[in-house]
Amino acid sequence: MDILWEYVRAFLCGGALCLIGQILIDKTGLTPARILVTYVVAGVVLGGVGLYEPLADWGGAGATVPLTGFGYLLAKGVKQAVEEQGLLGVLTGGVTAAAAGITAAIFFGLLVSLLFRPKSKA
Template sequence: MDLFLEYLRAFLCGGLLCLIGQILIDRTTLTPAKILVIYVVSGVVLGGLGIYKYIVQWGGAGATVPLTGFGYLLAKGVAQAVEEGGLLGAFTGGVTAAAGGISAAIFFGYLVALIFKPRPKG
């Protein structure tokens, strides 16, 4: 039963974040790129303020997988690197913390490009 509740909370948290994004797309003149930036910056700000960790504790993967989770990961990495290495950590911590996800995105993007032969539209 605990596993079911964990999945349910992840679904609700991720679904709510997606719902907010869809409402922003449908009801505002914001472009998807601007919404992406808003989500990442929101994750950074909420992570820096210490609020997003409670959302992650409740929502699990529903909070860490969306773009706000990426922003949270950057903020968490910067905070840890600054604590360990001083001011230089403000420049290196975010990328270091997100290196695994960034590397996976590049690798799998390249793999898919090899398999499907991308071409420009038109």
Template sequence: MDIFWEYARAFLCGGVLCLVGQILIDKTTLTPARILVTYVVSGVVLGGLGLYKYVVEFGGAGATVPLTGFGYLLAKGVRKAVAEHGLLGALSGGVTAAAAGITAAIFFGYLVALIFKPKSKS
């Protein structure tokens, strides 16, 4: 029964993040690209302040998979690298922490581009 609540919390957390994004798309003049950047920056800021870890503890994958989780991962990587390497770690920590996710996105994007043929919208 405990795993049910873990899934429920992840669904709730991810759902709220998606709901906020949809409301921003529907009710504001922000473009989807700006909303995505806002999500990443929000994750970095909340992660840097140490607040997003509580969201991750509650929502699990519902908090780490969306773009706010990517921003949190960048902030966490920078914090760790600065502790280990000093100020120079601020330049490399985020990319080092997110390297696996970035590599997977590039690889699978390339794989899909090889399999499917692009079509024009018109």
């Protein structure tokens, strides 16, 4: 029963983030690209002030997989690197923390592009 509740929390958290994004698309003049950037920045800001961690603990993958989770990961990496390396950690911490995810995205994007024939929609 505990694992089921974990799935429900992830669904509710991720669904709420998607709902906010859909409302922003429907009710504002913001482009999807600006909304995506806003989500990453919101994750960085909320992670930097310590408000995103309780949400990530509660929502699990529903909070860490969306773009706000990427921003939170960047902020968390910078915090950790600054504690370990000082001011130099500001420049290296975010990239180091997100390196595995970025590498996986590039690798699998390359793999899919080699296996399939990408075409333009035009």
